[in-house]
Amino acid sequence: MKVRAKLPSTLFCAIMLATLLIGCAGKEKDITPWVHLFDGKTLNGWNQKGGEAKYEVVDGTIVGTTVHDTPNSFMTTNEMYGDFILELEYKVDSSMNSGIQIRSNSIPTYRNGRVHGYQIEIDPSERAWSGGIFDEARRGWLNTLDNNPKAQQAFKQNDWNHYRVEAIGDTIKTWINDVPAAYLIDDKTASGFIALQVHSIGKNKKEGTSIVWKNIKILTDNLETYSRKSPLTPIVTKNKLTVGEEKDNWKLLWDGETTNGWRGARLDGFPETGWEIKDGILTVLPSGGEESAAGGDIVTTDLYGDFELKVDFKLTEGANSGIKYYVNTDLNKGPGSSIGLEYQILDDARHPDAKLGNHEGSRTVASLYDLIQADPNKPINPIGEWNTAHIKSVNNHVEHWLNGTKVLEYERKSDDYRKLVSESKYVKWPNFGEGDEGHILLQDHGDLVSFKNIKIKSINKSE
Numbered sequence: 001m002k003v004r005a006k007l008p009s010t011l012f013c014a015i016m017l018a019t020l021l022i023g024c025a026g027k028e029k030d031i032t033p034w035v036h037l038f039d040g041k042t043l044n045g046w047n048q049k050g051g052e053a054k055y056e057v058v059d060g061t062i063v064g065t066t067v068h069d070t071p072n073s074f075m076t077t078n079e080m081y082g083d084f085i086l087e088l089e090y091k092v093d094s095s096m097n098s099g100i101q102i103r104s105n106s107i108p109t110y111r112n113g114r115v116h117g118y119q120i121e122i123d124p125s126e127r128a129w130s131g132g133i134f135d136e137a138r139r140g141w142l143n144t145l146d147n148n149p150k151a152q153q154a155f156k157q158n159d160w161n162h163y164r165v166e167a168i169g170d171t172i173k174t175w176i177n178d179v180p181a182a183y184l185i186d187d188k189t190a191s192g193f194i195a196l197q198v199h200s201i202g203k204n205k206k207e208g209t210s211i212v213w214k215n216i217k218i219l220t221d222n223l224e225t226y227s228r229k230s231p232l233t234p235i236v237t238k239n240k241l242t243v244g245e246e247k248d249n250w251k252l253l254w255d256g257e258t259t260n261g262w263r264g265a266r267l268d269g270f271p272e273t274g275w276e277i278k279d280g281i282l283t284v285l286p287s288g289g290e291e292s293a294a295g296g297d298i299v300t301t302d303l304y305g306d307f308e309l310k311v312d313f314k315l316t317e318g319a320n321s322g323i324k325y326y327v328n329t330d331l332n333k334g335p336g337s338s339i340g341l342e343y344q345i346l347d348d349a350r351h352p353d354a355k356l357g358n359h360e361g362s363r364t365v366a367s368l369y370d371l372i373q374a375d376p377n378k379p380i381n382p383i384g385e386w387n388t389a390h391i392k393s394v395n396n397h398v399e400h401w402l403n404g405t406k407v408l409e410y411e412r413k414s415d416d417y418r419k420l421v422s423e424s425k426y427v428k429w430p431n432f433g434e435g436d437e438g439h440i441l442l443q444d445h446g447d448l449v450s451f452k453n454i455k456i457k458s459i460n461k462s463e
Helices: 009-025 149-154 243-247 415-422
Strands: 046-050 054-058 061-065 073-077 084-092 098-105 116-122 133-136 140-143 161-168 171-176 179-185 193-198 210-219 262-264 275-278 281-284 298-300 307-315 320-328 339-346 386-394 397-402 405-411 439-442 449-458
Touching: 061 073, 061 193, 073 098, 084 098, 098 133, 098 161, 116 161, 140 179, 140 243, 149 179, 193 210, 307 320, 307 339, 320 386, 339 386, 405 415
Parallel strands: none
Antiparallel strands: 046 073, 054 061, 061 210, 073 193, 084 161, 084 210, 098 116, 098 193, 116 133, 133 140, 161 171, 171 179, 262 298, 275 281, 281 449, 298 439, 307 386, 307 449, 320 339, 320 439, 386 397, 397 405
């Protein structure tokens, strides 16, 4: 029979203390200087936008409840946030879809104030894309979880889930229950509010289902100290098609790297000077402000009939340029630009052309050059920031959009259109702008202007 020696009391206490210290070391206190966005008692600092879903504070949580006959609802922060790290917890009914809006906005000119911007998806369905990134009321899905089964499996049905969201510069990273979920590089929006979404429901869906949020906290200072690395390969949207665009038959009109698909308007190839391709940006270089006096205009090698076109553009101070469509390069072999309908690109505040034109205001940014003025309340971003031009031309009905807002529309070949042409600088060109197809053109007006994300969708006449 063996007898176990009894440990001295001092040694026993030392061992117990060491065990406690080791245990505590594994549970370090979070000393991150978080700021709580929800006080646990009221909705102070928040306001509701969009629909009329019910939001209330219950036992230290925010509870959002679905109702019929109302659009998506959003409980939004009063404060706007640019770069930040956000953490929160939520529990969602398994029949619901929801999300966390970040860098989102609501402005009168955009779809009558509709909330739009990045959404961190909450998706308890079999698809399991919780933690993915959706662009609400704009571009649709940007970062799905199709290729991230670990994140799909990390979501907990009918239980609390934890999100971490890092939005720093042009990079957004997400984690669900500490599993890396999404990694997006996109510079569409730099700041906006944070919002808790209650999705609209159809008549076939049960009313009164809920999503609950708690422990909503944010960090806005010294982010580099607290930012985490993600092992995921980032999804880059620059000069790429989004998931939704691919499904909707959009095509890249410029690949972001080469001159493929483009040539000089009066050349067989691309201009050797006057244009620069660098870091995924296509730039017409300054040459004194003269029209097509340096590298000259560039046009697509293909012709387009009915189409939708999207182009991101960035102006410098006092700059002038344009996007032309239905261009016939066989017209105007003399000095100046090639002939076609023009979506004007201009620094309205500093370029004298803004006060010129045969129709008042028709040479301002987003206008149909020299013919129709764009809405003066158009949402233009400051000089040095990117803007998005969007042109739709279907069955001779044409629309100009700027940053998601329609700023003008007209009917090609109509009597009203032809009257405008007869009163403009284009009167000398027979049947101006009435071709069934033509080139897309980016204009060299001698000023520094940049382009990226050039995309087109050809539309069949039957659509």
